Amino acid sequence: MHRITVVGGGFAGLTAAVAAAEAGARVTLYEAHHALGGRARTAEGPYRTNEGPHALYNGGPHWSWLRERDLIGPLAPVPPSAGARLRFRHRGALRRTPPFALLRLSRRGAGPAPVDVDFLTWAGGVAGAEGARAAAHYCAVALFHHDPGSLSAAFVHERLRRAARLPPEAHYPRGGWSALIDRMAARAWDLGVRVETCSRVDALPVDQPVVVATSLDAARRLLKDPALTWPSGRTALVDLAVRTRRGDAFAVSDLDAPGWIERFTAQDRTLAPAGEQLIQGQFPIGPRESRAAGVARAEELLDLGFPGWRQRVTWRRESVAQGRTGAVDPPGSTWRDRPAVDRGTGVYLAGDQVAAPGVLSEVSFTSALTAVSLALGRRELAPKRV
Template identity: 70%
Template structure:
């Protein structure tokens, strides 16, 4: 055991407490955030990931078509942005070319429009959206039925839900406000989100974090705080806690590579139904082979619908925004995401009502469906930081230092 100075003059230096051991289960964005934060505070951290690769839902497919598991972007006004930038983890970004802003289109009334209903922009400025009323009812009272429906469908880009209008008005309006700013918040990681994951993993290892992949954890370790940073369904099974549930969404995902064509939109947002298709190679051409464009989109589907129902709606957006895309297709992939799209709050609930981070007995949750504020991956980040803070408080041997520790 290491020795410290002898302030009492006893002639016997006091033993220095060994760093507390902290276990992180899950190697996605939340798990890596937790591991880095804990290691910077002096903890002895081991991270276990069940898959052979890190990243969770932030994985990117290998070339030639570097698709993420659904659309991904970082929002620059979120709490995670400064944290990542401070540590040099954002890396090269793929900024949206300003000239492409003219190719943002809205599918409304069965046709492409250059602008959305002006009432949507007015709704975003309101600060009194109630928690206990659904968004559609509240918005209709503010801006009329037609605008309310279009605004609810537009919110599908940050909720992935088949009926955002049925969710809490406060929940949806916050997301509407974040996605309709004059200066767009979205920032794209060049090369896909696996690049961010790799940088975070490298930084964690540099801080001394032990990372074990292909290591599925079936029981909790007997000593030291544990942060469970997995999907809520996996956490429920691991902790044997049936109370770990929260509403999420089902969404059909579509990835299409097409030969480059003139007149293709950059982005098509569905206002007749919730859905979104984006040309990701606009800002990052390296995601597809030369002469091809990579399109990615999502459409929320209801409990009684099949993946094919969502894909048909996505194809309507493709037909409108990317003329002749079927004849130009060089590669395609369809998939379904269930319960992997983050938390959605029903009327009468807020993020505070979701499963608590502190589960007692030194176990803490992190992820995008737990009790933390934010939009999309911001929830994972905020919950990871809070979980580490609580774990450190329960382990006095750790000296919580401010800011990144230099290596």
Template identity: 75%
Template sequence: MPTHLTVIGGGLAGLTAAITAAESGARVTLHESHHTLGGRARTAEGAYRTNEGPHALYNGGPHWAWLKQRDLIGPLAPLPPIEGTRLRLHHQGKLRRTPPLAMVKLLRRKSEQAPVELDFMTWATGEVGEEGARAAAHYLAVATFHHDPGSLSARFAHERLRRATKLPPEAHYPRGGWGSVVDRMATLAWNLGVRVETLSRVDTLAPFAAKGPVVVATSLPAARHLLQDDALRWESARTTLVDIALTSRRGDLFALSDLDRTGWIERFTTQDRSLAPAGQELVQGQIPLAPEESKADGVARADHLLDLGFPGWRDRLVWRRDAVSNGRTGAVDLPGTTWRDRPAIDRGDGVYLAGDQVAAPGLLSEVSFNSALEAVTLALTPTRLDLKSA
């Protein structure tokens, strides 16, 4: 009899685990408490196709090959030419086309040169001076969502800095947003025989653990409650998300990065017109919040950046939504820690953990993919060994 594997959570990690296990011959049941799949990768239905965070999918990790082999990425929205992207950097109170030279010099350092035990700001200041170090740290908000990336491990931060500034860019945009990728993953899971139970809230693992291994692919706070393990904690970030729709106007920026503080504004319809009605632009501001800052503080900072990059935007505003993403932006590693120090995937007794804050490498959503693959490998390998020995 094939192994029965239960997956709790229908986000990217849960769908990856379900597909991988089904391809390996396991009987899989997936439970999702929401009425739709996708987790944080859901794309909003309606006129404005927003995501909880960026629409970008990076191609520098093994998950890209995994998705591509299964034809799950789908059509990509074409990136604008580098010379025509109209990316601006807010530095020393002005909008600039190029980063400080010291920041560019820092990109030439190999990530292996950045120490794990030292914070990024201290190390980078020693390498290129305080101005370049601070600008680089603030630019990192696009890849960490953290209010103070300079306080993070130098190795962790520099790896993400190099990937976020790489040319040609690693970031690609699935047409229609993350939801299009989720739909294709859900279809593949269905075709592989995965049983999907939506609106299925799980409060205890006991009934499922009796049937076979269980992969808990939820947020870390939800996993902490479900496994009744208070040790399931890791640093994350809190971010204000400001989504707006504007009437189109020639000459709008593609993106604006705040190098004086942390913050990022991006016009997603630059490359994907399907995200908003004809004649309108979908723009998102991502403003990391310090512990003492409120949602209103983040909204005010986003509005200030919009004033700088999109003059007169209030007169063109046709729709707006403000929200706070709390602890839902992936793991960040403090000095002296790496991804190996995060909560382990193998929780014992046939229970495995997957998600974006556990012990797996990668940038942003890549941690979810990589941890899901490892969780299924660990869950199914003992059974295979037992069958061979029998």
């Protein structure tokens, strides 16, 4: 029987542990913190926030894998009124519809977008400079990057199409992402996975395969490999609860600059106490920008979409996510150019900044299955690559 070690108990680590145990391996999972989940943890009440806005896209390979194992669980349905309450800031004003150029770029007919050209240059040639900027900024919901227009056109366009698709691909596990993580952890335990929390790993075993499912920064330190780098985003996160008011927007997308605010209690009332609404926003900031700059942009958007919010605030929190929002691909690069899953000598990487396709959490999932398939020599475990 194969033995395999998994370092990291987030979404990627739990995917790897479940997949390896299902294949018959004896699995030990080590998590440095007291709870599993990594960035997929949900805060305990009364305000059940995730670390930044989270959604589960149903167009990726992880959706069917999770559903086959009954791990998705109850979903919080997006209310029918959500579409009517989606707002866009464009040219300084709040609007009900995005510019036509953005819609044009989000369709398949606009592509294929090139890998070696930046998105702003390519999209500007298709829909004009203003439409290209609006589309790039709209992609902040799936990019968390301060300058999406400077990234590979192919990379940004894929995310634009996924984020703008109708009906929406985004779904929300009821109770937050911790509910999904709890089901994955229970599945791992039922399969016999040995889970060690509060166990920081400083040296890897040499007698069995190891899947390192940590952040890329942590993997670089653990493996002492300076080559483990790839660009990511830097994002100001703003979470707040406000007293309920009729007419508040469901979500506001900033098309004048990258930014997104969403009222998560619109679909899941369990995330905040009765009579209150939980709002989470993300505002990408540049390498030299302060958190205050991102927060200031958030407040401008709140003024437009949630009138009187300052007088209604019951709770507030601000933070910065540095390199914790997934890989971004510059012009001339694709996911294949990121740090490889197979590091040699029986060590494999999994996470959202490694060489695997997909959008947001799909990268973590795909890299985890790829790592396990390589570690155990079981090709059928590897997801189909696109």
